[in-house]
Amino acid sequence: MIHKGTMKPINTDQLILASASPRRKDLMGRAGLKFDISAADIDEDAVPYGGDPGAYVQILSAKKAEAVALKYPDAWTIGADTIVVVDNAILGKPKDRKAALSMLGQLNHRTHSVFTGFCIMRPAKNTALTRAVETQVRFKALTPEEISWYADTGEPYDKAGGYGIQGVGAFMVQEINGSYSNVVGLPVCELIQTLAQLKIIQF
Amino acid sequence: MIHKGTMKPINTDQLILASASPRRKDLMGRAGLKFDISAADIDEDAVPYGGDPGAYVQILSAKKAEAVALKYPDAWTIGADTIVVVDNAILGKPKDRKAALSMLGQLNHRTHSVFTGFCIMRPAKNTALTRAVETQVRFKALTPEEISWYADTGEPYDKAGGYGIQGVGAFMVQEINGSYSNVVGLPVCELIQTLAQLKIIQF
Numbered sequence: 001m002i003h004k005g006t007m008k009p010i011n012t013d014q015l016i017l018a019s020a021s022p023r024r025k026d027l028m029g030r031a032g033l034k035f036d037i038s039a040a041d042i043d044e045d046a047v048p049y050g051g052d053p054g055a056y057v058q059i060l061s062a063k064k065a066e067a068v069a070l071k072y073p074d075a076w077t078i079g080a081d082t083i084v085v086v087d088n089a090i091l092g093k094p095k096d097r098k099a100a101l102s103m104l105g106q107l108n109h110r111t112h113s114v115f116t117g118f119c120i121m122r123p124a125k126n127t128a129l130t131r132a133v134e135t136q137v138r139f140k141a142l143t144p145e146e147i148s149w150y151a152d153t154g155e156p157y158d159k160a161g162g163y164g165i166q167g168v169g170a171f172m173v174q175e176i177n178g179s180y181s182n183v184v185g186l187p188v189c190e191l192i193q194t195l196a197q198l199k200i201i202q203f
Numbered sequence: 204m205i206h207k208g209t210m211k212p213i214n215t216d217q218l219i220l221a222s223a224s225p226r227r228k229d230l231m232g233r234a235g236l237k238f239d240i241s242a243a244d245i246d247e248d249a250v251p252y253g254g255d256p257g258a259y260v261q262i263l264s265a266k267k268a269e270a271v272a273l274k275y276p277d278a279w280t281i282g283a284d285t286i287v288v289v290d291n292a293i294l295g296k297p298k299d300r301k302a303a304l305s306m307l308g309q310l311n312h313r314t315h316s317v318f319t320g321f322c323i324m325r326p327a328k329n330t331a332l333t334r335a336v337e338t339q340v341r342f343k344a345l346t347p348e349e350i351s352w353y354a355d356t357g358e359p360y361d362k363a364g365g366y367g368i369q370g371v372g373a374f375m376v377q378e379i380n381g382s383y384s385n386v387v388g389l390p391v392c393e394l395i396q397t398l399a400q401l402k403i404i405q406f
Contacts, residue, residue: 175382203352
């Protein structure tokens with residue numbers, strides 16, 4: 001006999017995702033979490049990059065969580081930040097076609113790293129915890145036509161590193177090593193594990 | 204200036220996906236392909252497993268493609284088959300809760316392999332090509348409560364190996380090594396590459 005739909009609610013405390021990213025919303029929804037969204041508005045440029053990508057995304061995720069958590073001190077707020085790193089430099093979102101072509105050229109036929117940091121914060125309990133996860137992503141050898149075609153899909157422009165692994169961009173990704181959801185924007189396995197450790201969810 | 208929506212059609216010849224899997228349909232759609240669906244109805248049990256998972260999924264994908272391609276000889280038909288392999292044995296779809304718990308127990312806290320084979324066939328051109336891709340998937344250490352809870356989500360029952368990496372099941376997957384879409388049901392990078400080699404698509 002198959003039991004369907006008898007799943008208990010995975011979390012009872014209020015969860016808030018401090019991100020406007022539709023991809024993070026999708027990942028948390030697919031993971032079975034119930035949550036509200038309140039996007040954080042912080043000045044990311046005010047945080048200098050010191051050369052440690054794991055530390056950097058944790059600092060940014062904490063700043064994002066804090067910006068929202070102070071408004072909802074008794075809820076658990078989740079902030080997150082994702083960066084693409086190649087040759088020790090961060091690739092941001094390409095601002096135009098030229099920048100997109102340049103980024104895709106840098107990623108072409110080699111391995112780069114994607115780091116996501118997340119922070120879970122509840123001010124009323126004086127609790128804040130951050131964590132960073134790294135995934136390595138290998139691009140296949142792309143032809144100039146493939147790069148140009150991909151830039152024309154419009155997909156690069158709102159994404160760190162200029163590509164989306166969950167969209168058309170999947171054709172460029174030969175393999176990954178590590179967490180897939182981490183590349184999309186939130187490492188689901190590690191997030192759920194951390195929520196369970198904090199007793200925010202129970203199985 | 205950002206160019207959006209100027210993407211050329213990725214394929215002009217007719218493509219048919221010989222699979223009823225909503226996950227394969229989703230992957231092909233996200234990859235930008237235009238295609239029709241005509242599910243293959245074959246007796247998978249009629250194909251004995253000889254111990255070579257890569258060969259096995261290619262044979263099954265060819266049988267699925269053939270069952271549909273003979274009806275549409277001038278289209279390109281894509282068949283696919285995905286299996287989960289642990290200790291050299293194939294894990295099928297669990298038929299009940301007991302089988303789901305048993306499979307999840309076998310996958311717990313270790314690495315297994317997922318193989319997808321695909322076949323691209325066009326009888327009118329006497330063309331058929333098959334390929335298999337392997338991805339390694341590592342499960343975290345699951346508690347009995349987590350396994351039991353996951354079985355109750357209902358997600359295991361229509362999936363090879365008893366889990367879905369793209370759904371709630373993501374919480375169990377610590378890391379993968381290889382193609383993510385291959386685990387979902389169709390290796391997008393390799394499929395697009397093969398379609399390009401056959402000049403079915405162009406960039």
